[in-house]
Amino acid sequence: MSSGDRNFDTAGPDDATLVALIDGVLPDKERMLAERRIARDPAMKARLDELAAGSRPFRESYDALRAHAPVDRLSSALAQAMKAVPSVESSSAAATSRSFWRLPPAAIAAGLALFLVGTGAGHYAPPGLWPFGTAQKGDHEGPDAWRAAVAQYWGLTTSQTLVAMQRDPAATQKDLAIATARLGFPLSPGKVALPVQELKRVELFHYDGSPLVEIAYLDELNGPIAFCIYANKPGVVASPALEQRRGFNVVYWSDAERSYMLIGNGPDEIMQKLAEMLAKQVET
Numbered sequence: 049m050s051s052g053d054r055n056f057d058t059a060g061p062d063d064a065t066l067v068a069l070i071d072g073v074l075p076d077k078e079r080m081l082a083e084r085r086i087a088r089d090p091a092m093k094a095r096l097d098e099l100a101a102g103s104r105p106f107r108e109s110y111d112a113l114r115a116h117a118p119v120d121r122l123s124s125a126l127a128q129a130m131k132a133v134p135s136v137e138s139s140s141a142a143a144t145s146r147s148f149w150r151l152p153p154a155a156i157a158a159g160l161a162l163f164l165v166g167t168g169a170g171h172y173a174p175p176g177l178w179p180f181g182t183a184q185k186g187d188h189e190g191p192d193a194w195r196a197a198v199a200q201y202w203g204l205t206t207s208q209t210l211v212a213m214q215r216d217p218a219a220t221q222k223d224l225a226i227a228t229a230r231l232g233f234p235l236s237p238g239k240v241a242l243p244v245q246e247l248k249r250v251e252l253f254h255y256d257g258s259p260l261v262e263i264a265y266l267d268e269l270n271g272p273i274a275f276c277i278y279a280n281k282p283g284v285v286a287s288p289a290l291e292q293r294r295g296f297n298v299v300y301w302s303d304a305e306r307s308y309m310l311i312g313n314g315p316d317e318i319m320q321k322l323a324e325m326l327a328k329q330v331e332t
Contacts, residue, residue: 061092063095063099065078066082066092066099069096070096194255195311196293198274198276199296199298207272210248210266213248215248217237220237223251227250227252227261227277230252231259239329239330239332240326242322242325242326243325244267244268245265247263248265248266250263251264258278263276267312269314270312270315271312273310273312273313273319274311274312275309275326276308277306277330278306278307278308278309279305280306281306282302282307285303287301288324289301296313297312297314297315298319299322299323301323301327308323308326
């Protein structure tokens with residue numbers, strides 16, 4: 049069944065459809081069905097207004113990607129990938145390819161950067177493809193600039209991003225083994241487990257030339273939470289401290305080899321307790 053054939057009378061439009069409606073890209077038939085359902089459903093109308101207002105700086109985050117995306121490297125990588133595609137294309141695929149290459153290079157690169165972080169390609173992204181490089185350090189320069197970059201990216205993650213992700217113990221063990229190899233620091237499910245927060249994603253990035261691991265959890269009450277480990281060798285041992293970045297509560301600390309942060313919308317006391325738990329677990 050195509051998206052245009054959905055019956056919004058029985059199952060209201062999902063968030064993706066509502067965003068497409070806001071952007072004016074829904075087909076006419078689907079738009080009329082969605083608008084009819086929204087007109088008689090106050091809750092759906094409220095959700096549409098919420099998405100239209102935006103609870104996070106999505107446009108700002110996209111603009112940052114577009115401004116700082118490594119256009120030359122991403123375009124080159126895409127060109128290499130396109131060479132690997134079989135030469136026989138359908139007429140529709142060929143038309144899509146021609147239309148794609150008429151986009152401005154910066155738009156193509158920004159789209160690729162969003163694809164990398166949005167689809168989980170960060171698991172194995174090589175150095176330099178993390179969308180916030182040295183030139184994009186966030187609020188200010190300095191040893192804590194990586195936290196600003198993570199907070200900017202984390203603003204794109206919602207409960208809807210994580211809720212459908214299914215994790216099994218074997219996949220988690222594999223991803224943590226990869227992270228262990230890159231960090232030179234042993235990670236196991238027991239070291240990163242939280243009491244009621246479900247582990248949903250383990251991703252490996254690079255920031256400013258050093259590995260950065262992000263472990264994402266879904267908290268039913270407080271939404272997404274991320275535990276990040278950055279192998280930047282700060283050389284300073286610092287106890288957990290609390291700060292706010294881009295509306296998120298952040299608890300951060302460090303040892304001689306790595307920096308750590310926990311970021312999310314949980315209350316201060318909960319975030320601090322979870323951070324203290326993780327700090328003890330990774331030390332053992």
